[in-house]
Amino acid sequence: MIAAGLARSAEASPRARVDADQVAPGAPSTGSVCSGPGIRCYAHVRTDAAGDIAADAATPNGYGPAELQSAYQIDPAMAKPATIAIVDAYGYANLESDLAVYRTQFGLPPCTRASGCLKIVNQDGMTSPLPADPPASDDWTVETALDVDMASAACPSCKILVVQGTSNSNGNLYTAQSSAAAAHPTVISDSWGGPTQVGEDLTGQEPFFDHPGIAQFVSAGDSGYNEGGRGPAYPSTSAHVIAVGGTALARSSTTRGWSEVAWTKGGSSCSYSIAKPAYQTASPCSFRAASDIAAVGDPATGVAVYNASNGGWIVLGGTSASAPLVAAIFAATGHGDVTAALISQHIDMFFDVTSGSNGPCGNLLCNATTGWDGPTGYGTPSARLILAGGGGTGPGPGTLTVMITSPSENASVKGGFKVTATASAAAVEVGFGIDGTLLQVAKSAPYEFTAPATLSFGPHLVQVAAADAQNNVVSSQVHVIVTLGGGGAGAVPIDDGSDAKSGGCHVSSGTAPISLVAIFVAGLAVCRRRRRA
Structure with missing residues (x-):
């Protein structure tokens, strides 16, 4: 042709x-x-x-x-x-x-x-x-x-x-x-x-x-x-x-x-x-x-x-x-x-x-x-x-939104890559995770996170979810490819509770074909309820 x-x-x-x-x-x-x-x-x-x-x-x-x-x-x-x-x-x-x-x-x-x-x-x-x-x-x-x-x-x-x-x-x-x-x-x-x-x-x-x-x-x-x-x-x-x-x-x-x-x-x-x-x-x-x-x-x-x-x-x-x-x-x-x-x-x-x-x-x-x-x-x-x-009414102060701004969809990255996101004023917490595992939670902007340096090479799902005061949750996701030599051979490390910023909350990703996004969102909600208790 x-x-x-x-x-x-x-x-x-x-x-x-x-x-x-x-x-x-x-x-x-x-x-x-x-x-x-x-x-x-x-x-x-x-x-x-x-x-x-x-x-x-x-x-x-x-x-x-x-x-x-x-x-x-x-x-x-x-x-x-x-x-x-x-x-x-x-x-x-x-x-x-x-x-x-x-x-x-x-x-x-x-x-x-x-x-x-x-x-x-x-x-x-x-x-x-x-x-x-x-x-x-x-x-x-x-x-x-x-x-x-x-x-x-x-x-x-x-x-x-x-x-x-x-x-x-x-x-x-x-x-x-x-x-x-x-x-x-x-x-x-x-x-x-x-x-x-x-x-x-x-x-x-x-x-x-x-x-x-x-x-x-x-x-x-x-x-x-x-x-x-x-x-x-x-x-x-x-x-x-x-x-x-x-x-x-x-x-x-x-x-x-x-x-x-x-x-x-x-x-x-x-x-x-x-x-x-x-x-x-x-x-x-x-x-x-x-x-x-x-x-x-x-x-x-x-x-x-x-x-x-x-x-x-x-x-x-x-x-x-x-x-x-x-x-x-x-x-x-x-x-x-x-x-x-x-x-x-x-x-x-x-x-x-x-x-x-x-x-x-x-x-x-x-x-x-x-x-x-x-x-x-x-x-x-x-x-x-x-x-x-929502139907042209404009994003009011109570509208909950979140969006990953970096990395982009299908980006090639190395272990330890940075993730940035934006969220609306209604967000009281924003969580970051990979492959369904909730890794970090931030309570205020800027929403900047770091992926594990030991993340295994190959494709991964990067997720960010935001929660408001009523425990409503919205999420954003991109796929990335960790390049060979950029990470380790092991799985994503799970927070053991020692990180005060994340409050010791995590959720396991389970096994396919369970929806990773659903698990991650649920994990953030559970995490928030646990810390309020």
């Missing part, structure tokens, strides 16, 4: 339109993937000097699921059953096999058509016939690969429905949108759009996005404010959708561990005709403005995606990355009916992005600032806080 991809590259080079403007000095070369007439996808890819897609046949670059889950505080173990619908143009013969490579590489569970996890249909909602693959000069397979990989990264257990328009025409994609909604998914992700003009009547297009109860996350654009002067992007300015902008995401020394600024080419728009919603009080636009929310979009800080026809592993960005990522977060947290208005009422669930710009408009429609702004909306999501919100 890689050889076939190289052959396709030779027939139509360069494969991406080089981003000649709004790229920071020293940043990697990037280009937009889609270039055909009609609606464009908003994927941007790292390129070589000639403008060809830069690919690596064997090694992924860019952020993978572990980094994205860390940045947006996603705990895959807490995901609720959900289906993410993705609407794209053209066919993609390698979709299932490319997705399998991505999920296998990062240790995610398989998602196949045979299992029912993955479903691919045409714009009429039928599994056959599927559309032909796109022309090499307008390669929507890159967009679709990005969409399904981001959905997988944010919610590995979610089902994925891909609805393929016959082409990138308005009529085909809008028909596909209606078919996606008719399938009653949890959310819909649209990583595409096009500029609109003064006087253009959108009333005939709005019904295609009017699907109450199904949140539709739409990329806000990829050429800066009002698509670089070409006009506000639609359907991101539709009254019925949630417009998703883009950020540059980087590691930092903050408590969160990550920082974000507005991406220079991320979309924001001031509609020419869609009525201004009541909640957009901060916007100077006389009509509906975008964005409502944001996530990583800058390809310079992009994500790893697998597409065999383009050489294997490539690095992508664009609001095409942020839309499916955010859609999956809301689906997994049980908020598939969220609206832009509801997001505006619960801004405490988001990381406010306060710096960066995507154009010269001179106000907050193109400059990130405190609170709402065009490039990033109300900010980027914390899945932990959204999940804790």
